[in-house]
Amino acid sequence: MFSRRNFVTSTAAVGALAGAGGAQAQTLTSLEPPISQVQSDFLYFDDPVEEFRQHLRIERDLVEDEGETITWYHWIVFMIPGDRRPEPLMRYEGIEYSYFRHLGNNNYRIHAHNLSFARDLKTNKFTDTVVNPITGETCEVPVSLLLTDPGTIASPIGFRNIAGDGSVQDVFRQFRREDNLIKLDSVRSAPPDWPATHIENSCQWVDIDLFANETITSLPVHFCGHYAFENYPWLNMPEGKGHLSGFWDGKKINSPREIPREMLDRLEREYPELLHPRWEDFEKPVPFEI
Amino acid sequence: MISRRTFTSSAAASVGALAGAGAAESQTLTSLSPPVSQVQSEFLYYDDPVAEFRADFRMGRDLVEDQGSTITWYHWMVFLIPGDRRPEPLMRYEGIEYSYFRHLGNSNYRIHAHNVSFARDLKTNKFTDTVVNPITGETCEVPVSLLLHDPGTIGGPIGFRNMTGGGRVQEVYRQFRREDNLIKCDSVRSAPPDWPATHIENSCKWVPIDEFANETITSLPVHFCGHYAFEYYAWLNMPKEPGAPGSDGHLTGFWDGKKLNSPQEIPREMLDRMEREYPELLEPRWSEFDTPIPFEI
Numbered sequence: 001m002f003s004r005r006n007f008v009t010s011t012a013a014v015g016a017l018a019g020a021g022g023a024q025a026q027t028l029t030s031l032e033p034p035i036s037q038v039q040s041d042f043l044y045f046d047d048p049v050e051e052f053r054q055h056l057r058i059e060r061d062l063v064e065d066e067g068e069t070i071t072w073y074h075w076i077v078f079m080i081p082g083d084r085r086p087e088p089l090m091r092y093e094g095i096e097y098s099y100f101r102h103l104g105n106n107n108y109r110i111h112a113h114n115l116s117f118a119r120d121l122k123t124n125k126f127t128d129t130v131v132n133p134i135t136g137e138t139c140e141v142p143v144s145l146l147l148t149d150p151g152t153i154a155s156p157i158g159f160r161n162i163a164g165d166g167s168v169q170d171v172f173r174q175f176r177r178e179d180n181l182i183k184l185d186s187v188r189s190a191p192p193d194w195p196a197t198h199i200e201n202s203c204q205w206v207d208i209d210l211f212a213n214e215t216i217t218s219l220p221v222h223f224c225g226h227y228a229f230e231n232y233p234w235l236n237m238p239e240g241k242g243h244l245s246g247f248w249d250g251k252k253i254n255s256p257r258e259i260p261r262e263m264l265d266r267l268e269r270e271y272p273e274l275l276h277p278r279w280e281d282f283e284k285p286v287p288f289e290i
Numbered sequence: 291m292i293s294r295r296t297f298t299s300s301a302a303a304s305v306g307a308l309a310g311a312g313a314a315e316s317q318t319l320t321s322l323s324p325p326v327s328q329v330q331s332e333f334l335y336y337d338d339p340v341a342e343f344r345a346d347f348r349m350g351r352d353l354v355e356d357q358g359s360t361i362t363w364y365h366w367m368v369f370l371i372p373g374d375r376r377p378e379p380l381m382r383y384e385g386i387e388y389s390y391f392r393h394l395g396n397s398n399y400r401i402h403a404h405n406v407s408f409a410r411d412l413k414t415n416k417f418t419d420t421v422v423n424p425i426t427g428e429t430c431e432v433p434v435s436l437l438l439h440d441p442g443t444i445g446g447p448i449g450f451r452n453m454t455g456g457g458r459v460q461e462v463y464r465q466f467r468r469e470d471n472l473i474k475c476d477s478v479r480s481a482p483p484d485w486p487a488t489h490i491e492n493s494c495k496w497v498p499i500d501e502f503a504n505e506t507i508t509s510l511p512v513h514f515c516g517h518y519a520f521e522y523y524a525w526l527n528m529p530k531e532p533g534a535p536g537s538d539g540h541l542t543g544f545w546d547g548k549k550l551n552s553p554q555e556i557p558r559e560m561l562d563r564m565e566r567e568y569p570e571l572l573e574p575r576w577s578e579f580d581t582p583i584p585f586e587i
Contacts (some may be wrong), residue, residue, distance in 0.1 A: 080490075085481065088492070185365075
């Protein structure tokens, strides 16, 4: 049934995956357990501090002093040219490594770096070129490195970009229950000096029993998300010609050593320094009163 | 800790723990750091495009011998991407897609579907029939989103053919992956030939690997997220004159949800409204199949 170019056959489940023929002798059935109406509820917090702290447990780690969080994800980039049909462009596999310090009163200073390796949408192999489906040009794709995010101060009142003047940007967040999952929808707007087309939203979820266990400060979430952003310069698109959108899915991991083998190997070879928090980012003073 | 305007307390233990924030203070707080376990992440490939299509169909719908139906339920948020200023969140919808299909032989499935979505206010989360356009400032009336005129498709291993598309095959991007104990499937769907220029839809759906591996299950209980880019709703009254604010923009939608086993599984508030206002849409519309297919299969 499968050819698995790099599929490891270590589990019984994999054996079953490969054994398509066996099903024909069995009774095929739709999976229809007894009807169970979905429990779907919006959840509200009376206390914005509590809501913020729950958000931090989901997205990062509700540490007393300082901590770090790594998320790993795949994401697919689409071109939205505006005057013709959008086209899928490429896949990335990436990580976000964030590190944060509690400044007191639930104010957290957060810095992060992101690194993504391009993959060809057809072969899935790491690549350093991609064909722009709008212009037909074969473009060189650099490794996507986000190393200059100025950082933020996050707190129950919103977030403040360290490169800004201390003005607070609202965060949209909505907790929901869906059966045995707690879900969190969030929307983040851009720093003040970023391009016009930029918005990011995500849905994160975790089992309700883990969420309810308040001794866990960093919840093992999975997530999907989307963002709209400007065309990459390396795409050589005419100015004002549409924008890009990215769709990602992934999970929080416990350590850089949990990054999947192929990506971790490449990171260790090419960017070993990015497998650690960059605590030196905290040496720059916050230019406004907390 | 939590006030739950609509939170029912049937799962007493969990709810009790959720509400009992104070208790944690006397316990030892800890990050959840089990022994390091490297993520198993693999791309999966099929030698046989028929097997690949059938695996996708088990996830997205139901690999029936003759005919079947599938309901998915979801929340989705809509964003305005005006192009010349910062995008803005617009509204939330709660909706269903009800699809119904017949096997025509040789793994070709004729598929019809309808969608119903009710608007919810982004702040109150209540059902609403108005929304403020954040670009123009206009308060707009929001109709219930009803997609009742999808012409239907023939889905098969070679791609899909729109019933109005003259039999031309459109490729489907799909990529199966393994992520630890989940099988994931990424897919991208393009639009029918006569749809507006800005339209693309992609999704990621997933199911536990042990259920995927159990080939006696023809309809896998997937969860999913997805995104699509689409033209402005007419009711938003966005300026059309070239150069007017937002005239070059479009909308995007982001959804998350799950496959259900029956209309009775639709959450209470939405099901109540469906039963009151659109009871006929809680059943497959088999009459769609009365229209003959205008091309050879």
